[in-house]
Amino acid sequence: MKEEKxxxxxxxxxxxxxxxxxxKGIGQTELVEQLQLKDINITRESLVKIEGGRQHIKLTQLKGIKELLDVSYDEFLS
Structure with a gap:
């Protein structure tokens, strides 16, 4: 099944x-490593592209980032 972007x-x-x-003082490498420990498929290169608007984020990636940064989904949209 293809993951939703x-x-x-x-x-x-x-x-x-x-x-x-x-x-929050978190580097890209640190965030990616923490996501990978949660079995979320992401690389530093992907995160750079997501932050730069060159790649769409997957739903599981967004959920993992939300949990690690301890924020609500609303904070990503405002």
Whole structure:
């Protein structure tokens, strides 16, 4: 079964992931390593592309990032 991707044409989610991650003092490599420990398929290259608006984020990736950054989904959309 193909995993659903979230289409974010204006890159609001990617920009907010980066903003929140930086505000919490978490590097890209650290975030990716923590996601991989939770069996979430993501690479640092993918995270860079997601934050830069060059790749759509998968639903499981967004859920994992939400949990690790301890934020609500609303914070990714505002």
């Amino acid at each position: 979230i289409i974010d044409k204006d890159n609001i989610i990617g920009k907010n992931i980066k903003r929140i991650r930086i505000s």
